[in-house]
Amino acid sequence: xxxxxxxxxxxxxxxxxxxxxxxxxxxxxxxxxxxxxxxxxxxxxxxxxxxxxxxxxxxxxxxxxxxxxxxxxxxxxxxxxxxxxxxxxxxxxxxxxxxxxxxxxxxxxxxxxxxxxxxxxxxxxxxxxxxxxxxxxxxxxxxxxxxxxxxxx
Amino acid sequence: xxxxxxxxxxxxxxxxxxxxxxxxxxxxxxxxxxxxxxxxxxxxxxxxxxxxxxxxxxxxxxxxxxxxxxxxxxxxxxxxxxxxxxxxxxxxxxxxxxxxxxxxxxxxxxxxxxxxxxxxxxxxxxxxxxxxxxxxxxxxxxxxxxxxxxxxxxxxxxxxxxxxxxxxxxxxxxxxxxxxxxxxxxxxxxxxxxxxxxxxxxxxxxxxxxxxxxxxxxxxxxxxxxxxxxxxxxxxxxxxxxxxxxxxxxxxxxxxxxxxxxxxxxxxxxxxxxxxxxxxxxxxxxxxxxxxxxxxxxxxxxxxxxxxxxxxxxxxxxxxxxxxxxxxxxxxxxxxxxxxxxxxxxxxxxxxxxxxxxxxxxxxxxxxxxxxxxxxxxxxxxxxxxxxxxxxxxxxxxxxxxxxxxxxxxxxxxxxxxxxxxxxxxxxxxxxxxxxxxxxxxxxxxxxxxxxxxxxxxxxxxxxxxxxxxxxxxxxxxxxxxxxxxxxxxxxxxxxxxxxxxxxxxxxxxxxxxxxxxxxxxxxxxxxxxxxxxxxxxxxxxxxxxxxxxxxxxxxxxxxxxxxxxxxxxxxxxxxxxxxxxxxxxxxxxxxxxxxxxxxxxxxxxxxxxxxxxxxxxxxxxxxxxxxxxxxxxxxxxxxxxxxxxxxxxxxxxxxxxxxxxxxxxxxxxxxxxxxxxxxxxxxxxxxxxxxxxxxxxxxxxxxxxxxxxxxxxxxxxxxxxxxxxxxxxxxxxxxxxxxxxxxxxxxxxxxxxxxxxxxxxxxx
Ligand code: FES
Ligand code: FES
Numbered sequence: 001x002x003x004x005x006x007x008x009x010x011x012x013x014x015x016x017x018x019x020x021x022x023x024x025x026x027x028x029x030x031x032x033x034x035x036x037x038x039x040x041x042x043x044x045x046x047x048x049x050x051x052x053x054x055x056x057x058x059x060x061x062x063x064x065x066x067x068x069x070x071x072x073x074x075x076x077x078x079x080x081x082x083x084x085x086x087x088x089x090x091x092x093x094x095x096x097x098x099x100x101x102x103x104x105x106x107x108x109x110x111x112x113x114x115x116x117x118x119x120x121x122x123x124x125x126x127x128x129x130x131x132x133x134x135x136x137x138x139x140x141x142x143x144x145x146x147x148x149x150x151x152x153x
Numbered sequence: 154x155x156x157x158x159x160x161x162x163x164x165x166x167x168x169x170x171x172x173x174x175x176x177x178x179x180x181x182x183x184x185x186x187x188x189x190x191x192x193x194x195x196x197x198x199x200x201x202x203x204x205x206x207x208x209x210x211x212x213x214x215x216x217x218x219x220x221x222x223x224x225x226x227x228x229x230x231x232x233x234x235x236x237x238x239x240x241x242x243x244x245x246x247x248x249x250x251x252x253x254x255x256x257x258x259x260x261x262x263x264x265x266x267x268x269x270x271x272x273x274x275x276x277x278x279x280x281x282x283x284x285x286x287x288x289x290x291x292x293x294x295x296x297x298x299x300x301x302x303x304x305x306x307x308x309x310x311x312x313x314x315x316x317x318x319x320x321x322x323x324x325x326x327x328x329x330x331x332x333x334x335x336x337x338x339x340x341x342x343x344x345x346x347x348x349x350x351x352x353x354x355x356x357x358x359x360x361x362x363x364x365x366x367x368x369x370x371x372x373x374x375x376x377x378x379x380x381x382x383x384x385x386x387x388x389x390x391x392x393x394x395x396x397x398x399x400x401x402x403x404x405x406x407x408x409x410x411x412x413x414x415x416x417x418x419x420x421x422x423x424x425x426x427x428x429x430x431x432x433x434x435x436x437x438x439x440x441x442x443x444x445x446x447x448x449x450x451x452x453x454x455x456x457x458x459x460x461x462x463x464x465x466x467x468x469x470x471x472x473x474x475x476x477x478x479x480x481x482x483x484x485x486x487x488x489x490x491x492x493x494x495x496x497x498x499x500x501x502x503x504x505x506x507x508x509x510x511x512x513x514x515x516x517x518x519x520x521x522x523x524x525x526x527x528x529x530x531x532x533x534x535x536x537x538x539x540x541x542x543x544x545x546x547x548x549x550x551x552x553x554x555x556x557x558x559x560x561x562x563x564x565x566x567x568x569x570x571x572x573x574x575x576x577x578x579x580x581x582x583x584x585x586x587x588x589x590x591x592x593x594x595x596x597x598x599x600x601x602x603x604x605x606x607x608x609x610x611x612x613x614x615x616x617x618x619x620x621x622x623x624x625x626x627x628x629x630x631x632x633x634x635x636x637x638x639x640x641x642x643x644x645x646x647x648x649x650x651x652x653x654x655x656x657x658x659x660x661x662x663x664x665x666x667x668x669x670x671x672x673x674x675x676x677x678x679x680x681x682x683x684x685x686x687x688x689x690x691x692x693x694x695x696x697x698x699x700x701x702x703x704x705x706x707x708x709x710x711x712x713x714x715x716x717x718x719x720x721x722x723x724x725x726x727x728x729x730x731x732x733x734x735x736x737x738x739x740x741x742x743x744x745x746x747x748x749x750x751x752x753x754x755x756x757x758x759x760x761x762x763x764x765x766x767x768x769x770x771x772x773x774x775x776x777x778x779x780x781x782x783x784x785x786x787x788x789x790x791x792x793x794x795x796x797x798x799x800x801x802x803x804x805x806x807x808x809x810x811x812x813x814x815x816x817x818x819x820x821x822x823x824x825x826x827x828x829x830x831x832x833x834x835x836x837x838x839x840x841x842x843x844x845x846x847x848x849x850x851x852x853x854x855x856x857x858x859x860x861x862x863x864x865x866x867x868x869x870x871x872x873x874x875x876x877x878x879x880x881x882x883x884x885x886x887x888x889x890x891x892x893x894x895x896x897x898x899x900x901x902x903x904x905x906x907x908x909x910x911x912x913x914x915x916x917x918x
Contacts, residue, residue: 017454018435018452018455019454019455019458022454023454026453026454026457029402029453030452030453030454034395035395035398035399035401035402036394036395036396037395038399038401038525038573039401039525039526039602040524040525040526040573040605041605041852041853042457042604042605043605043852043853045605045852045853045854046524046853048524048525075395076394076395077394077395077396079394079395080394081394081396082390082391082394082396085390085393085394089393089394092389092393093385093389093390093393096385096386096389096819096820096823097393098257098389098392098393099257099258099574099823099824099827100256100257100524100571100572100573100574101257101388101389101392101393101397101571102399102523102524102525102572102573102574103524104392104393105395108393126861127861127862127864128861128862130861131860131861131862132860133860133861134524134853134858134860135524136522136523136524136573136574136576136831136858137257137574137827137831138826138827138828138829138830138831138833138834138859139823139826139827139830140830140859140861140864141826141830141864141866141867142823142826144861144864
């Protein structure tokens with residue numbers, strides 16, 4: 001079975017995938033045990049699967065494993081922990097910016113990408129950056145506030 | 154050759170190996186009638202067929218997970234027992250047991266606060282076990298906003314009973330009168346100070362063996378220290394760091410991944426399967442039980458690919474009316490019976506001083522549209538079967554699955570794990586049935602997750618609602634002769650049919666229910682006469698279920714829009730008109746509060762000076778008392794409408810909300826904000842479309858929802874009533890949203906929107 005060398009959250013690992021087209025999302029979840037990125041649509045429409053690839057938000061459901069080789073992949077597990085959250089995660093916790101929370105990891109990764117490029121975005125910039133991420137629970141106000149909390153800091 | 158795909162010898166079978174059984178003989182197919190069949194046999198026979206290609210050898214025998222008994226010795230589940238709800242552990246921590254589950258609603262923390270208050274223990278010493286049929290008493294499913302008023306209130310009463318018992322035990326231990334003692338910091342202590350005794354010392358690890366005393370006194374609300382505080386929800390840190398285990402993340406040793414292949418037409422039956430179409434995918438097995446078709450593999454991606462690649466032939470079916478012109482179809486649908494729900498006052502048909510109006514309102518079929526497709530794991534074992542699910546009704550699932558699958562209830566354990574928000578009855582129950590069907594067939598733990606098109610296409614839907622409203626106003630602007638007629642599907646007893654079970658031709662009840670969809674059809678305002686008639690329809694095109702605030706959103710949309718129409722016809726300001734018709738001070742409080750928050754200026758609608766150019770602005774108000782018996786909610790909205798594009802921009806939403814006692818104000822706000830934004834999405838965007846055969850809105854492009862650029866600012870005012878009972882808050886604030894929005898659009902444009910969704914075409918029309 002073909003073998004792929006990946007670098008996820010700063011750590012090197014190899015995975016065996018019978019299909020070079022297997023989306024990174026399935027590899028992360030099932031082969032590396034990283035469940036933070038979620039399956040939402042598999043169509044690139046919802047953002048639940050968002051991770052960072054070379055620092056940019058990317059849809060792991062649309063990224064074949066073969067194209068993830070040699071690139072720096074960051075999942076939400078690479079940020080912080082419940083005990084020591086990273087500042088953006090901490091802002092989400094402070095704002096209680098989750099209901100079911102199924103969208104949350106994708107939101108945080110999309111916002112992380114934005115903040116790495118624009119450290120002080122306006123509310124409109126945040127809304128545009130998150131426009132492709134769906135929250136069905138309607139937690140938008142809080143998510144926006146959480147991102148702006150970091151943007152202002 | 155009698156080996157099957159499950160043997161340890163890896164020889165590829167000459168054709169394929171299969172197993173058959175009748176649907177009710179599934180119990181041990183692998184050890185039972187295993188034999189190979191030819192393709193012709195496969196086509197000819199019904200029953201179960203499992204086809205394996207055994208690439209690289211068979212599957213390992215299952216191992217690992219301990220059998221899960223359906224019941225646990227010594228654990229009371231009797232809702233009359235305090236021990237069913239509470240356990241005081243040896244370390245003095247407390248475990249709460251409840252069948253009400255926290256579907257992202259903040260129930261966990263609120264319930265803990267109520268128990269902590271009665272038990273006098275720090276909140277962080279409490280853990281909550283939810284929705285586990287082996288551990289939690291049956292307090293009913295999580296729906297109808299009953300988590301707090303039933304679930305948490307029952308836990309609170311058990312805690313109050315425990316408090317009395319602990320004070321009595323403490324009194325013996327400390328040799329003091331119970332009246333001199335209090336419970337605080339996990340101890341029974343003298344009120345006057347001095348050493349106390351830990352509750353762990355008194356009962357830690359032991360059962361209380363007490364009946365819940367419905368009269369056990371509750372703590373005086375003026376002394377609340379924990380209830381009313383915006384404490385943080387315990388699940389949020391893990392949710393914000395990717396550490397929270399959802400049902401989608403749960404794994405069981407030896408678990409297989411499956412995908413179910415649904416037919417291209419809802420009522421189609423499976424004619425034939427071309428199993429060679431998935432033959433070159435690794436380790437994929439095909440399972441067919443009558444028209445139930447699934448692919449199973451060790452590797453999830455292989456199952457996904459197989460489901461996509463699989464070639465199957467289905468019968469033709471075109472039994473749907475199509476969503477185009479569905480309102481006409483609903484009006485002409487067969488009626489089971491008519492019911493007069495409200496009939497008060499005497500109609501005064503011929504008064505010449507009355508200006509009469511009629512209007513028709515339409516709420517389309519909508520999907521729960523959970524962002525994470527439904528998922529479940531089932532592990533069927535003769536000694537005890539376990540299902541992990543995000544269902545909102547674990548106990549109900551056990552009862553129905555026990556009957557349908559012939560598993561004794563005490564050998565079936567249903568365990569709740571958080572899922573993606575489900576807002577009522579999404580695909581969770583169906584996917585659990587899929588998983589159990591497969592686990593029972595394969596004698597392996599099986600995880601099924603639906604794909605996006607499954608969730609959008611096959612979740613049971615919020616049914617369409619058609620309403621005719623008529624009424625008048627007299628010269629003084631008073632409401633005369635209100636009549637609401639509604640056309641909605643009748644409730645048929647019995648569970649909702651499970652998709653997989655029907656496909657597998659296993660007998661099951663074919664009930665029909667969408668929750669209490671006829672509530673809130675009458676205006677809350679004074680009127681000379683009010684009549685509400687329900688035309689209960691025999692059927693509705695797509696399988697219905699309870700979608701958040703069932704029926705109330707559509708009914709309040711009609712009632713509060715029509716109220717606005719009457720106010721406009723009378724030339725009276727919309728807030729003034731409502732206030733005149735109400736006497737309940739709690740109703741008046743929320744309306745006045747919401748109006749003040751939005752900066753309401755009193756004048757009739759439409760707005761005489763709606764800004765300049767094509768951009769028109771307006772404000773709208775709507776009010777509802779949820780179920781005419783619970784929360785008071787008023788909502789004011791400020792909108793901008795672009796007349797050239799028909800685009801509505803909601804600029805601000807102000808909501809005043811009174812649900813009685815407020816347990817956790819931040820959790821409550823979160824629910825209200827979410828209710829508002831989600832319902833704006835439903836009002837602005839959402840409609841399930843279907844042709845004669847199938848649902849055609851099967852992803853986020855064909856079933857668009859509100860996204861960040863359209864998300865408005867939402868302001869919420871909570872009116873706390875500490876001495877009144879608490880109502881739930883997961884639904885009530887959804888009810889006035891669409892009407893407040895439609896009323897604001899009317900104020901801005903003079904265009905009355907009577908059909909949801911408020912698409913640009915409808916705004917421009
Ligand atoms: S799961 Fe990747 S965008 Fe929806
Ligand atoms: S919090 Fe549930 S989808 Fe966003």
